[in-house]
Amino acid sequence: QVQLVESGGGLVQAGDSLSVSCVASGRAFSWLAMGWFRQAPGKEREFVAGVWWSTGDTSYADSVKGRFTISRDNKKVVYLQMNTLKPEDSAVYYCAARTSIGRLPDVNEYIYWGQGTQVTVSS
Numbered sequence: 001q002v003q004l005v006e007s008g009g010g011l012v013q014a015g016d017s018l019s020v021s022c023v024a025s026g027r028a029f030s031w032l033a034m035g036w037f038r039q040a041p042g043k044e045r046e047f048v049a050g051v052w053w054s055t056g057d058t059s060y061a062d063s064v065k066g067r068f069t070i071s072r073d074n075k076k077v078v079y080l081q082m083n084t085l086k087p088e089d090s091a092v093y094y095c096a097a098r099t100s101i102g103r104l105p106d107v108n109e110y111i112y113w114g115q116g117t118q119v120t121v122s123s
Helices: none
Strands: 003-006 011-013 020-025 033-039 046-052 058-060 067-070 076-082 089-096 108-115 117-122
Touching: 003 089, 003 108, 020 033, 020 089, 020 117, 033 067, 033 076, 046 067, 046 076, 058 067
Parallel strands: 011 117
Antiparallel strands: 003 020, 020 076, 033 046, 033 089, 046 058, 067 076, 089 108, 089 117
């Protein structure tokens, strides 16, 4: 079993930066990859970024490429550094983990989810 706890959300202005983090509990490498997803009111949950835990290989949604960076450390923490934030980045951001191979953006492959942290970007 893996438990995920996000932190670091908040209210910022457009153009600002913000970092969110997610701490995982459970046996190390009981997951193969972790990802960040977001969901705005009235919209479906969407992939933001993902990282394969053993190699560090990453994947990003087109909407955040060049602005967001996902990273992980050896303490079971995954980070999402968000720069040049836009109002359309406002959403609840969720951390998720998966034990399967395949495409990182595939939301259906993630079986462990955190409770989410709110990110609000004002214009």
